[in-house]
Amino acid sequence: MPRRFTPQEDALLGAKHDKELAVLLDRPLGSIRRRRAALGKPLAFPQIRPWSKTEVALLGTKPDKVLARRWGRTTRAVAAKRWEQKIPICQPKRKAWRPEDDKLLEERSDELVARFLGRTLRSVQERRRKLGIPNRHLRRHPWQPHEDALLGARPDSEVAKLLDRSRIAVHHRRARLGVRIRG
Numbered sequence: 001m002p003r004r005f006t007p008q009e010d011a012l013l014g015a016k017h018d019k020e021l022a023v024l025l026d027r028p029l030g031s032i033r034r035r036r037a038a039l040g041k042p043l044a045f046p047q048i049r050p051w052s053k054t055e056v057a058l059l060g061t062k063p064d065k066v067l068a069r070r071w072g073r074t075t076r077a078v079a080a081k082r083w084e085q086k087i088p089i090c091q092p093k094r095k096a097w098r099p100e101d102d103k104l105l106e107e108r109s110d111e112l113v114a115r116f117l118g119r120t121l122r123s124v125q126e127r128r129r130k131l132g133i134p135n136r137h138l139r140r141h142p143w144q145p146h147e148d149a150l151l152g153a154r155p156d157s158e159v160a161k162l163l164d165r166s167r168i169a170v171h172h173r174r175a176r177l178g179v180r181i182r183g
Contacts, residue, residue, distance in 0.1 A: 003027070005035055014041030051081060060087035095119070097127055109137035143173060152179040 005013075009025055013036040022029040036043075055071060064078040071078070082089070095117075104113045105128050114124045128135060150159050151174040160167040174181075 002031070010035070010039060013039060014044050016044055018043070056081070056085060059085055060090050063090050102127070102131060102133075105131065105133045110135060112137075148173070148177065148179075151177065152181050155181065 012021055018029060018032045018036065022032045058067060059082040064082065065075050068075040068078045101117055104116065110121055110124045110128065114121045147163050150162065151170065156170045156174065157167050160170045
């Protein structure tokens with residue numbers, strides 16, 4: 001048989017969070033909520049509070065996590081409101097490309113540009129692709145007939161050393177040509 005609420009317990013309803021009371025009074029959360037509702041007591045700290053114009057205006061200006069901490073909201077709530085308002089996420093780590101950075105793409109390899117500018121290789125490759133700047137600094141060179149002749153005669157790792165190519169490149173070339181390792 002369920003335990004009846006005491007007048008002292010009734011006095012706490014609406015004065016503390018329902019979850020906190022459930023633990024404090026050792027009662028199921030549902031019973032706390034039902035009793036509070038039956039007595040017509042509002043939530044002590046409404047979980048849904050309206051967004052101020054200032055908060056909405058600041059969405060996307062700083063990372064969601066920072067704004068959530070500042071406003072006492074969850075990161076998910078801030079992200080959901082930003083999404084609802086169609087405001088892009090703030091990416092403070094993203095650096096704008098300058099014309100002199102773009103110029104480096106014409107002069108250097110992606111690896112060197114990435115290291116020099118402190119960017120990821122992927123971001124440099126994406127920028128090069130976006131601008132349509134060909135990468136003239138690739139180490140690729142076409143396979144020659146005498147190189148193809150070595151495929152399968154020795155293990156891929158040995159052929160790779162002889163040809164100054166990666167083991168993976170040798171493996172892929174051999175697989176593409178359908179050459180099996182002899183021996």
